[in-house]
Amino acid sequence: MTEESPQTDGGTDRADEPTADVALDPWGSASVGDYADLFAEFGIEAFEAVEDDVPDPHYLMRRGVIFGHREYDAVAKAMANDEPFAALSGFMPTGDPHIGHKLVFDELIWHQERGGDVFGLIADLEAHSARGMSWPEIDEHARDYLLSLLALGFDPEDGTLYRQSDNREVQDLAFELGAKANFSEFEAIYGFDGETNISHMQSVVTQTADILYPQLVDEPKPTVIPVGPDQDPHVRLTRDLATRVRYFKVTEAFASFELTDAERQLVRAAYDALAGAVGDSEDDETDPAGDVRCEDAAEWLESYEPPEPSDDGSEGPEATPLADAKPTTLKKLRAAGKEPLRPRVRFFDRNATDEAFEALIDAVEGEKRVFEGHIDAFDLSREAAEALAREVELDHDGFGFRQPSSIYHRFMSGLTGGKMSSSIPASHISLLDDPEEGYEKVKAATTGGRSTAEEQRELGGEADECPVYELYAYLLAGDDDGLTTEVYTECVTGERLCGGCKEQAAELMREFLADHQEKRAEAEELLADLDIDLDSDRRGTGGEH
Numbered sequence: 001m002t003e004e005s006p007q008t009d010g011g012t013d014r015a016d017e018p019t020a021d022v023a024l025d026p027w028g029s030a031s032v033g034d035y036a037d038l039f040a041e042f043g044i045e046a047f048e049a050v051e052d053d054v055p056d057p058h059y060l061m062r063r064g065v066i067f068g069h070r071e072y073d074a075v076a077k078a079m080a081n082d083e084p085f086a087a088l089s090g091f092m093p094t095g096d097p098h099i100g101h102k103l104v105f106d107e108l109i110w111h112q113e114r115g116g117d118v119f120g121l122i123a124d125l126e127a128h129s130a131r132g133m134s135w136p137e138i139d140e141h142a143r144d145y146l147l148s149l150l151a152l153g154f155d156p157e158d159g160t161l162y163r164q165s166d167n168r169e170v171q172d173l174a175f176e177l178g179a180k181a182n183f184s185e186f187e188a189i190y191g192f193d194g195e196t197n198i199s200h201m202q203s204v205v206t207q208t209a210d211i212l213y214p215q216l217v218d219e220p221k222p223t224v225i226p227v228g229p230d231q232d233p234h235v236r237l238t239r240d241l242a243t244r245v246r247y248f249k250v251t252e253a254f255a256s257f258e259l260t261d262a263e264r265q266l267v268r269a270a271y272d273a274l275a276g277a278v279g280d281s282e283d284d285e286t287d288p289a290g291d292v293r294c295e296d297a298a299e300w301l302e303s304y305e306p307p308e309p310s311d312d313g314s315e316g317p318e319a320t321p322l323a324d325a326k327p328t329t330l331k332k333l334r335a336a337g338k339e340p341l342r343p344r345v346r347f348f349d350r351n352a353t354d355e356a357f358e359a360l361i362d363a364v365e366g367e368k369r370v371f372e373g374h375i376d377a378f379d380l381s382r383e384a385a386e387a388l389a390r391e392v393e394l395d396h397d398g399f400g401f402r403q404p405s406s407i408y409h410r411f412m413s414g415l416t417g418g419k420m421s422s423s424i425p426a427s428h429i430s431l432l433d434d435p436e437e438g439y440e441k442v443k444a445a446t447t448g449g450r451s452t453a454e455e456q457r458e459l460g461g462e463a464d465e466c467p468v469y470e471l472y473a474y475l476l477a478g479d480d481d482g483l484t485t486e487v488y489t490e491c492v493t494g495e496r497l498c499g500g501c502k503e504q505a506a507e508l509m510r511e512f513l514a515d516h517q518e519k520r521a522e523a524e525e526l527l528a529d530l531d532i533d534l535d536s537d538r539r540g541t542g543g544e545h
Helices: 035-042 072-078 099-113 124-130 135-151 168-178 183-190 199-216 229-244 262-281 296-304 323-338 354-363 382-395 435-443 453-459 467-476 481-490 499-526
Strands: 066-070 085-092 117-122 160-163 221-227 248-253 345-350 366-369 374-377 405-409
Touching: 066 229, 072 221, 072 405, 085 099, 085 199, 099 117, 099 135, 099 221, 099 405, 099 467, 117 135, 117 199, 117 323, 117 435, 124 135, 124 199, 135 160, 135 499, 160 467, 168 199, 183 199, 199 229, 221 229, 229 405, 229 499, 248 262, 248 382, 262 323, 296 323, 345 382, 354 382, 435 499, 467 499
Parallel strands: 085 117, 085 221, 117 160, 221 405
Antiparallel strands: 066 405, 248 345, 345 374, 366 374
8 A cells, every 4th residue: 555645634545555447337336446547547637736726625625535627627717717617417317316426416516606507417318228217217216316406405596407308409419419429439438339229329429418518508618527437438528529529629730740749749848948049049139930940849859858757647548658759750840841830829620611711710810821721820829719719610600619627526435345336225325214224324334443442442443444434524524624534533543433433423314314304305396396397208118228
């Protein structure tokens, strides 16, 4: 085990523990052994890098329960500057909502309280196609999910709730996105094969439309998808599709030839070094850009030693190490010879109509060069170019989507040890459990305690391995960081014994469930007033498809 880093609740970050599988399956058992591997394997970034930019972070963020993100800095920036942003997550109605689902409910509500446009959806098409749920079963479970979400504080007047099967805009968008996806891609991402039913594949495309739906309702804006890491395949696919349907692709360029991302980093390093050297010359009054040639950059790059890829995977799982890109970069620079090396932004015509491409040409101000399939602009920043491309696209009936962001929370351990499973009632607590039943489940839970009280007092408990401590950190302590710190410290120092700790947690769980179910009853009237069909008349069979 590697050295543990302290968390604000007094716990530790166990992301570096060596363990086995990090495959992400949206329909499999929700379990990830080594969260650190997700950074390297899939390009998920550590949340702590962006946490300081989040105004008044949620306690799940402060305690390291939310451990990773993709481009959440865009959402945090919008939140801090009172600019539009959105949050969306979906719930597959295949059983009772439980305390694991509450993590996502809370994340949606927190973003709503901070001014976001928040969407909660019932993934009924997915439940029917991937899990073979009958429509009456789906209706019943959908009702339970929505009641718990409302009881926890979701404001339906400021947010949007819907079912996939009833949202024509989502289904129409899914059709358009499906034109940019193919089976080989689904095979690689999800492991689909010749036995996978077509409706299951269709439900995947529908989920990508769900993720982009907040940008369709009003305008393209930073949008976060709070999920467990098992749902990351959907996020990655949607980020790809969001760019594929765009009219224009905007990249940084330096010359007439094209570069990969890694090659572009190397050319940027060469240009910055050479342009800076020219610009520092007291005798040279010419534009530094005009004095940097491709052959000069090749000569400089020949002796340059690129840095190694970062250990945290922040460059992304498919990023080419810069050292590997050096030979191809040198080849391109040498072939260009004396061509000037000048930074520019390049607009590629990806899906634009002729009218939209002409409009973009007219909209680009300053020095520019127009080619058959792209435009080079020399006086625009990358950010300004992205904004201009989106504006022209929207003016010509395009989507203008931004890539969605995401945040990832750790999975809760089962009360009986191992994974929390809805198929093992003793391992989880349903939000519909009788308060006394919840009390008894906690009292019977596995702990991270020692074999005897004497050994516990001598060695301390193992709070980092304790499902009961997780209950405090994820749920029972609420916003009270002091309580989680107290429980953790007293446990690992041997001052706290498991019997008393479980009794306290069981009492808190009983109180939480009683309060939650009272609020669920109050939310019945609110749910009845919503424009959402919970008694669908769709035809179809249950059972495995």
